[in-house]
């Protein structure tokens with residue numbers, strides 16, 4: 001006893017501080033584990049190893065940027081380095097080296113048809129940015145698309161804009177466009193070989209007052225299934241050639257492969273609506289998420305039970321953040337969204353957002369792009385997101401689907417599909433948490449070539 005007491009104050013303060021430290025440590029550890037994983041994960045060794053290869057970080061050499069000597073040093077001083085805009089303008093310039101690097105020609109085509117003539121070693125591999133052929137050997141035309149998994153047929157359906165027409169400018173210096181051809185549908189069991197199911201919603205050739213009249217705009221079609229009405233419901237951005245109509249359109253079908261019957265367009269909640277997406281939650285309630293107030297904010301609101309209209313409920317989210325191209329997904333009870341900035345067809349930096357409720361508040365969790373090089377990460381790999389597809393056999397793993405737009409020839413725009421993972425700490429200070437991360441990190445891993453792990457459908 002005497003011995004213990006002889007250390008007196010020292011021991012007591014050490015003990016107290018150790019306790020405080022331990023409590024803090026345990027608190028933070030539980031906190032982090034909980035926030036990182038939602039709930040406790042039961043890690044299955046085979047699940048880990050299968051998902052691991054999706055997370056490999058592939059680095060690329062940085063792009064060779066134009067030498068500075070051609071520029072007036074005074075101008076550099078005044079305006080700062082112009083490298084950034086140079087890379088983007090090169091990307092947009094058909095004749096540049098960067099452009100041809102990012103839009104590899106047909107000799108590098110991927111798809112079923114070419115396998116027999118070339119090596120079969122590329123079977124099942126995704127090659128972001130390369131021409132992707134359907135099972136008939138034609139380039140897939142499903143831009144700004146989304147995927148529906150039809151549980152009844154256990155088939156994936158990929159819907160997107162068919163842009164297989166001439167690119168032109170509606171007005172002097174206006175945005176590049178292609179007349180409406182319609183919404184394409186492709187089907188697949190393995191997410192790699194896609195069968196063309198045709199145009200499931202056709203553009204209108206003659207009726208100039210129709211929303212789908214060819215000089216109008218149909219973008220970002222998304223299809224969900226309504227279990228109550230047994231109908232496939234498509235929502236899409238409907239606009240005129242000058243983007244002043246800013247509406248959403250609705251179409252329905254009894255079959256995932258259409259034909260879809262066009263119903264009407266509307267301004268949701270009385271607001272202008274441009275880039276949009278749908279999200280169907282686990283409880284069957286579906287939501288419309290769209291850029292509004294001239295792309296300044298997003299709005300989110302639930303659809304009616306039949307998915308054909310909107311209820312009166314709406315929340316303004318990502319206020320004054322100027323985002324577009326939303327793609328929403330959910331993992332362990334948390335909602336996530338990837339958006340892009342607003343820079344027309346030119347690529348920009350993606351942002352991931354997270355929320356406990358889809359109605360918000362949403363918080364930013366940083367740029368999800370990982371690997372590649374700095375330029376790739378600041379341009380979302382020269383692409384713009386359109387959809388995030390869950391891989392149910394691999395919880396926490398998703399496919400990030402994006403478009404690498406080619407505004408000089410929109411039909412030749414490419415698909416950039418990459419593995420997306422939720423997990424780990426977010427790497428940017430959050431909006432409301434004094435810099436302490438509340439949410440898991442969302443990561444999109446760059447790969448020149450990748451495939452889904454063997455047995456990805458039923459790893460559980």
Ligand SMILES: *[C@@H]1O[C@H](CO)[C@@H](O)[C@H](O)[C@H]1NC(C)=O
Nearest residue numbers: 112113114115116117120137
């Ligand atoms: C290519 O090979 C696959 C499988 O071996 C076969 O089903 C398909 O018909 C072949 N296609 C052509 C064009 O030969």
Ligand SMILES: *[C@@H]1O[C@H](CO)[C@@H](O)[C@H](O)[C@H]1NC(C)=O
Nearest residue numbers: 204206207208209210211212
């Ligand atoms: C043209 O489209 C409008 C709007 O959808 C419709 O009300 C009208 O009946 C159509 N006209 C014809 C001739 O189909």
